[in-house]
Amino acid sequence: MSATRVTTPVQSVDAQAEWELAYRSSKLRDCEFTTLSGTPLKPLYGPDDAPIDPARDLGLPGAFPYTRGVHPTMYRGRLWTMRQFAGFGSAKQTNERFKFLLEHGQTGLSTAFDFPTLMGYDSDHEYARGEVGQVGVAISSLEDMQTLFDGIPLGEVSTSMTINGPAPILLAFYIACGERQGVSPKDLRGTVQNDILKEYQAQHAWLVPVEPALRMITDVMGHCAKHVPQWNTISISGYHIREAGSTAAQELAFTLANGMEYVRRGQAAGLDVDQFGPRLSFFFDSHLDFFEEVAKFRAARRIWARKMRDVFGAKDPRSWMLRFHTQTAGVSLTAQQPENNIVRTAFEALAAVLGGTQSLHTNSMDETLALPTEKAVKIALRTQQVIAEEIEVAHVADPLAGSYFVEAQTNRLEQEAETYFKEIEKRGGVVAATEAGWIQREIHRSAVQYQRALEQGTKRVVGVNCYQEDEGKGPQIEILRIDPNVEREQHARLTALKKRRDAAKAKKALDDVRDACSGKDNLLERFIAAAHADCTLGEIADVLRERFGKYKEPRIL
């Protein structure tokens, strides 16, 4: 190994010994000096802690292994996309929130769906009672999708949709919605999350068992490579893994392991890695540990570039680049003294920017209480704008490179991820490890450890286990409530739609979906036809559940 040190001046042995003596004889604060994930930290990092070969391990911005960022200009060329996740109530209400955000300078849309939609049930299904429009917008049909994007030209915005189990169906609604607006699928830009592995592992909104779900993902990759070339077909997500309680290293490792599985599946389905590789994107959490998070983003880019080039044989540099969206950590927000959440979110957002994110969602201060109000969401967006416009951090690419500490953390996270990759391999790969519940138990173990640290006071949270205030029965901030009429109105719309549509055409489209389930035809194409025939989400999903069965959760506890 030709590893050299980041910089050359090294303290004399005497000076080092003198500092160590001074350090050891000093009184220290009574706390555990660890990362948020529990990794012990040294009091000082020097060149010996960060052995790197700059050419091999860092490269330059826009060049392999992309540790320093995916664009040669980074934010001098273009700022990150400010993309606030939004969705609640009816399609019409969310359409208004979208327009509000665009008017206030947001540059991309991001759709949150309600639980029935996420699980592939129409708003009038028995399981949907009480849940319609609660955590996101209810979308049961192409008609709902058209209402959601009414007056928003789909050829001009980029849209992200957080949906997984039924992702190919919602993507079909979106493509059909574009076609109804006169926009060619070739001109659609955006992302569908479509990352089913982390659903089984962490977020838990699934539709069918693992194998058919993975087949639908390769169908999406195959169809989009040909017909929707600007679409990110999957957003491989660590966010939910982290929010479920994992450490930073676990988030990194499990996410990239999932990503590698999708690549394997794509290749096994006969697709060329350079055909779908450039459309894979990622989604990470930005948590409170500032330096660990920056290091995580840098390590993620480096690992992915190496795997794509050296393991999967990708030749197109765009396949090597790990592009990612970031959301600040929802779990770091507190219901106590909620205004403090603005500050937490700002630090987390700054870590994402210094880590080179391509797009960013900043959480609103009231999200531990309910969905965000307009005021709260505007402050969250303004937080990004302050980072972009006022604090002069967007002028220099990868500004923390060469910091002994940050490079040491980047190396450590890469090594910890590699150790996990080996462990997963030993367990038969990521699908087997997930079906056995091993990954879920690893995440749970970390969640319990963190909770213990909080309750023992070794990790402190302002307003929760220190600097508490008596807040009476609840916080004194405004809360967004979902109108119960949304559910009733959705029922009426669905009934009217089913009455109005061409019943024979809808039935034929569903039969075509059923046939494609047992054959090899691309399911996404059938979903698009079903969308145009006004088949509902629940109807299409029911066919999939009927043909593929339901997923059964392994026992974790």
Next chain:
Amino acid sequence: MNDQKIRVLVAKPGLDGHDRGAKTVASVLRDHGMEVIYTGLHQTPEMIAEAAQQEDVDVVGLSILSGAHMSLFPRVRDELVKRGLGDVLLIGGGIIPGDDVTKLESQGFAKLFGPGTNTEEIAKYVIAEMARRRAATGGRR
């Protein structure tokens, strides 16, 4: 004093997939010597009441972070009552605004725990409340 083990059902009603809190609380209650059964995700009110009956639990703890608590929590309570389980200690937690906490606590929920609650506090509450109930009923719950 009754040193019979406290049996707890921790349940996730509805389509909500957020189970970090429920599983953490389940683990902590188990560490305090209770028998804890965790239902897993996506349970209907009927499934939860059914499990409570079969497992003969003393406590049912519901967790929900999807905003559907005002619909699902009372339905779980009704299903329990229907099966003659109106006397189980019924508690809950999640993202529940203060006004809703007040309402639910007047509708058969003994206590609701919000975000940031210390899990030891939940365990202590269950132990104390069960001791009080057992003393009052001579051992039966």
